Amino acid sequence: MTAERAAYHHGDLPRAVLTAALDVIATEGPAALSLRGLARRAGVSHAAPAHHFGDRAGLLTAIATEGYGLLSATFGETRNLRDLGVRYVRFAIAHPAHFQVMFRPELLRPDDPELLAARERTRSRLRVAVAGYADDPAVGFMAAWSMAHGFASLLLSHNLDGLLDGQDPEEAFRALTGDMFRPAGDSATG
Amino acid sequence: MTAERAAYHHGDLPRAVLTAALDVIATEGPAALSLRGLARRAGVSHAAPAHHFGDRAGLLTAIATEGYGLLSATFGETRNLRDLGVRYVRFAIAHPAHFQVMFRPELLRPDDPELLAARERTRSRLRVAVAGYADDPAVGFMAAWSMAHGFASLLLSHNLDGLLDGQDPEEAFRALTGDMFRPAGDSATG
């Protein structure tokens, strides 16, 4: 996707390491990640990944930054709050490794400027959409985020496995918000 | 709390190991947990913890089971959905280590009967409370759980640090639900 570097000895090693990392994270979680293991997967010597990312935190910061870009792309041009929620869930399903890393600040370089900028760009999308729905923008922001994030987290961590029984997760989330998540000013009855 | 065993050589080692584990998990996360590290903290030889818990999964399953008991206790006798949400958040803050472990099934023994029973007891509390609020009980259950779980998760993982600015988290959550989380049949306007 964002390959900026031509192939040297082994093609695009940074991308190869990132891809291997995303695979490990998606299947075994961020805790299972080791630079040596990634080098093995990418077919290079164990010290090679450090050339590009420094350490684990550097690698994960790159993943989180990329994740915010992918989330913004998944948002598209939608300004509708409910759609944004559905797309948040869609992003978590499509990019589970990015999702798992983005919200674990203790794994990241906390002050990385690219990360902070990408995060702010994404957040502002939600802030704009929530403006028309809540009396207090900060409260509305946290409410919408909590709802979508809670559902996506529980889904990815297999806590909804017995509850969805075959239902499409995006549609289930849409039903959730339809039932209980209404614009302020709406007077919906059951 | 649930000490069932009198002191042998070193007092109540199972409890001492659990306490040490809760401390490590709360401050460094479940990934930082090692049986050798816990033995060191508890002041016993490195092989001692395995006597009581077998392995990491056994230890974490014990913590998760205890966690469901503590969550049920935090729920008290409340049948009010909004209060249950607030208490879910309260539990996450009071027992962050338990909370982090309970919803990570890949760290646990999946079929442990005590764990499954404790979990079911807790879930049924929420199921009863949600019955009056949603048209579809399963949808209402997931909606309420997503909201409370999302807020608690984001809070504990320090993703709300810049957004709450000093506000009490329980009160913030109450505001969230007041704004956007209404009983079906209620016709609240903004």
Place this chain on the structure above:
DNA sequence: TGTACATCAGTGAACGCGCGTTCACTGATGTAC
């Protein structure tokens, strides 16, 4: 009250493993002239 024995919590040495990090190196690419 006293002895013999079973039980079981906890010890400590030993093992093999994968990890991050260091460091001198190799070899391909890119640039100056």
Place this chain on the structure above:
DNA sequence: TGTACATCAGTGAACGCGCGTTCACTGATGTAC
């Protein structure tokens, strides 16, 4: 077009560390008689 040199991606041996697991053991507690 050709040579010399700088740069930098990637190598591979070596290091020390903490881990889980095994296993023969010690020593305190509890019970049978």
